[in-house]
Amino acid sequence: MIGSPRMVAETAERLPHYVAPEPFDPHSVEKMTAEQERYYLASQWRMMWWKLKRHRLAVISGAVLMVLYGSILISEFLAPYGLNSRHNDFIFAPPQHVHLFDNGRFVGPFVYGYDYRLDMKTLKRVYTVDFAKVEPLRFFCRGDGYWYWGLVESNIHLLCPADGGTAFLLGTDRLGRDMLSRILYGARISLTIGIVGISISFVIGLTLGGLAGYYGGWIDSLVQRLIEIIRSFPELPLWMALSAILPVNWSPLLVYFGITLILGMIDWTGLGRAVRSKLLALREEDFATAAMLMGAKPSRIITRHLLPSFMSHLIASATLSIPSMILGETALSFLGLGLRPPITSWGVLLNEAQNINVVALYPWLMLPVVPVIITVLAFNFLGDGLRDAADPYR
Amino acid sequence: MFHYIMRRVLIMIPTLIVISAVIFTIIKLPPGDYLSSYIETLRQSHEAVDEQKIAFLRAQFHLDEPAWRQYLYWVSGLIRGDLGYSALYDLPVSQVVGDKLLLTFIVSFSTIVFTWIVAFPIGVYSATHQYSVSDYGLTFLGFLGLATPNFLLALVLLYFANVHFGIAIGGLMEPKYLDAPWSVAKMVSVLQHLWIPVLVIGAAGTAGMIRRLRANLLDELQKQYFVTARAKGLSPFRALIKYPLRMSLNPFIADIGALLPHVISGAAVVSVVLSLPTTGPMLLDALRSQDMYLAGSFLMFMAALTVVGVFLSDLALAWLDPRIRLEGGVTR
Numbered sequence: 001m002i003g004s005p006r007m008v009a010e011t012a013e014r015l016p017h018y019v020a021p022e023p024f025d026p027h028s029v030e031k032m033t034a035e036q037e038r039y040y041l042a043s044q045w046r047m048m049w050w051k052l053k054r055h056r057l058a059v060i061s062g063a064v065l066m067v068l069y070g071s072i073l074i075s076e077f078l079a080p081y082g083l084n085s086r087h088n089d090f091i092f093a094p095p096q097h098v099h100l101f102d103n104g105r106f107v108g109p110f111v112y113g114y115d116y117r118l119d120m121k122t123l124k125r126v127y128t129v130d131f132a133k134v135e136p137l138r139f140f141c142r143g144d145g146y147w148y149w150g151l152v153e154s155n156i157h158l159l160c161p162a163d164g165g166t167a168f169l170l171g172t173d174r175l176g177r178d179m180l181s182r183i184l185y186g187a188r189i190s191l192t193i194g195i196v197g198i199s200i201s202f203v204i205g206l207t208l209g210g211l212a213g214y215y216g217g218w219i220d221s222l223v224q225r226l227i228e229i230i231r232s233f234p235e236l237p238l239w240m241a242l243s244a245i246l247p248v249n250w251s252p253l254l255v256y257f258g259i260t261l262i263l264g265m266i267d268w269t270g271l272g273r274a275v276r277s278k279l280l281a282l283r284e285e286d287f288a289t290a291a292m293l294m295g296a297k298p299s300r301i302i303t304r305h306l307l308p309s310f311m312s313h314l315i316a317s318a319t320l321s322i323p324s325m326i327l328g329e330t331a332l333s334f335l336g337l338g339l340r341p342p343i344t345s346w347g348v349l350l351n352e353a354q355n356i357n358v359v360a361l362y363p364w365l366m367l368p369v370v371p372v373i374i375t376v377l378a379f380n381f382l383g384d385g386l387r388d389a390a391d392p393y394r
Numbered sequence: 395m396f397h398y399i400m401r402r403v404l405i406m407i408p409t410l411i412v413i414s415a416v417i418f419t420i421i422k423l424p425p426g427d428y429l430s431s432y433i434e435t436l437r438q439s440h441e442a443v444d445e446q447k448i449a450f451l452r453a454q455f456h457l458d459e460p461a462w463r464q465y466l467y468w469v470s471g472l473i474r475g476d477l478g479y480s481a482l483y484d485l486p487v488s489q490v491v492g493d494k495l496l497l498t499f500i501v502s503f504s505t506i507v508f509t510w511i512v513a514f515p516i517g518v519y520s521a522t523h524q525y526s527v528s529d530y531g532l533t534f535l536g537f538l539g540l541a542t543p544n545f546l547l548a549l550v551l552l553y554f555a556n557v558h559f560g561i562a563i564g565g566l567m568e569p570k571y572l573d574a575p576w577s578v579a580k581m582v583s584v585l586q587h588l589w590i591p592v593l594v595i596g597a598a599g600t601a602g603m604i605r606r607l608r609a610n611l612l613d614e615l616q617k618q619y620f621v622t623a624r625a626k627g628l629s630p631f632r633a634l635i636k637y638p639l640r641m642s643l644n645p646f647i648a649d650i651g652a653l654l655p656h657v658i659s660g661a662a663v664v665s666v667v668l669s670l671p672t673t674g675p676m677l678l679d680a681l682r683s684q685d686m687y688l689a690g691s692f693l694m695f696m697a698a699l700t701v702v703g704v705f706l707s708d709l710a711l712a713w714l715d716p717r718i719r720l721e722g723g724v725t726r
Contacts, residue, residue: 234659236659236663237696241681244689245420354667373542
């Protein structure tokens with residue numbers, strides 16, 4: 001090789017050996033824009049958020065749910081009347097509509113008062129709108145007293161009727177109680193029952209599904225059989241039977257937890273199955289073997305290595321199963337087997353609308369249906385968006 | 395295939411046994427029993443307690459024997475078709491239920507058929523016209539169907555029928571046929587009334603089925619064999635019918651297992667609202683008055699209907715889809 005002409009030429013004009021003193025930055029070759037860098041360095045949860053944001057409906061649903069859940073923090077303040085304030089002169093009063101103009105004159109939000117008369121022929125209560133009674137609504141005003149979360153006494157409301165007037169925006173029930181206030185208070189029970197129930201079913205599903213998926217073998221077949229058996233029960237009749245045997249003398253709070261426990265105990269099967277099948281696949285991955293070889297205990301492998309890799313999926317499927325709990329509670333209370341007054345949930349309110357004759361005369365008793373549908377729809381859309389976003393790397 | 399059927403039957407039997415044990419536990423859980431509360435009511439109203447009747451009921455329920463003997467009596471009765479004795483109606487359960495079990499079966503079966511007939515074309519249309527206006531419309535309708543609890547749908551339907559058309563749509567037949575024996579006229583009357591409960595109970599299941607069929611078909615439509623079929627010059631319709639549609643048909647059979655408990659659950663509540671002469675209202679009555687034998691028999695009937703339905707759907711699936719492994723999946 002020594003005599004090759006090329007070599008000779010190179011030695012003749014050899015370049016001086018040079019090493020730049022400053023450290024080498026590989027990014028200087030292919031400069032990433034700030035935007036690219038943000039994208040490549042983003043954490044998984046951040047990417048999920050970006051993907052979720054593109055699902056317009058899911059974001060709107062999330063906002064709606066936040067408003068709904070925010071409202072239960074301040075139900076007492078939002079409700080124009082107290083939960084149990086009765087108005088004996090206004091039994092089954094129809095909803096009063098909010099107007100802004102009276103005969104072309106701007107008054108601000110107000111309602112027209114009612115004239116009440118008992119039809120002696122049909123014994124029906126007849127309410128006629130009295131256009132002479134203009135009753136402007138008051139805001140941030142003093143009304144029925146209440147104990148805020150049973151702790152602080154107050155009487156400030158967002159909205160109150162005019163002095164001596166009424167403001168039944170959604171009508172009243174058979175005891176003359178304001179429906180709007182009762183729906184707002186009912187949200188407290190109906191919305192939390194889904195969250196508490198799903199927490200219970202989450203814990204059971206994670207534990208049993210995790211055990212079955214990680215250990216396999218006889219534990220797996222035992223859990224599988226258990227799931228199959230629970231699944232082959234028709235859900236609602238089983239719920240009905242279990243809540244029918246709750247002792248009658250239990251306190252309302254105990255009944256509330258009893259019902260959520262029943263809902264959660266039956267509902268975990270779907271989650272348990274999802275956890276099991278994911279674990280079965282994931283435990284064969286290299287990182288799981290590596291952790292095992294390093295001597296990590298099963299509980300550590302499951303909770304630190306396996307669970308985080310599909311936590312997002314679990315959250316999505318949990319979101320999708322909250323509606324069935326809310327609907328379950330509503331159905332049970334509607335039938336009179338679930339929560340009972342004095343607890344007020346949307347299902348308990350609907351219990352009054354069970355009779356078609358009552359509903360035909362006083363259709364506003366069906367109004368608690370609306371928040372139920374809104375909540376369930378919102379959870380479905382949000383869960384749908386979360387499921388799509390759960391795997392942001394696809 | 396034979397081994398598979400045998401294996402499934404062998405799994406089904408212990409499942410039914412466990413279910414019956416669970417139901418019996420539920421029957422026995424409430425403190426006291428119907429009999430003692432019955433005697434108590436009689437005492438309070440100062441009526442004479444009919445010792446003979448009490449003794450008869452006591453013997454009927456084997457109340458003096460240990461719980462496991464009572465369970466055995468109950469189960470062996472069930473197998474012989476003796477559903478026990480209803481203390482509420484003072485009659486054997488089999489006489490109380492009458493044709494209610496049959497009507498429950500008819501309503502459930504029609505609901506599933508309805509779900510198939512409606513979900514199939516809509517699902518296919520929705521998948522082949524993805525992201526079109528009608529797809530969005532149908533998707534929204536589907537979600538609405540999923541979100542509306544069916545007993546509320548029943549209530550709203552009742553209300554509108556009552557207010558706008560002035561007709562009562564409750565019931566499953568004209569009142570005059572209620573206690574009449576089965577005849578052609580009664581059958582026709584049932585068929586005339588059947589569509590409302592079927593529509594109400596089936597709404598949620600249909601919506602779910604449409605969603606799944608759409609998702610499945612969309613997956614299949616992206617696969618290479620479909621692209622190849624199209625590239626070979628097969629017309630879109632033929633290509634669709636020939637391959638992907640058959641693939642996405644699986645959930646129709648496989649979902650009966652998931653659908654059936656929902657249909658039976660839904661039917662239980664809807665029939666209370668629509669006052670159908672099915673098992674739902676009677677189950678509710680029995681639970682309210684703690685007539686636990688009656689309630690237990692109904693629960694057992696519903697659970698057995700589900701288990702057998704799932705078994706049949708598994709068989710149909712194994713027969714339809716050769717890819718389904720007949721041996722049990724082995725896990726480590």
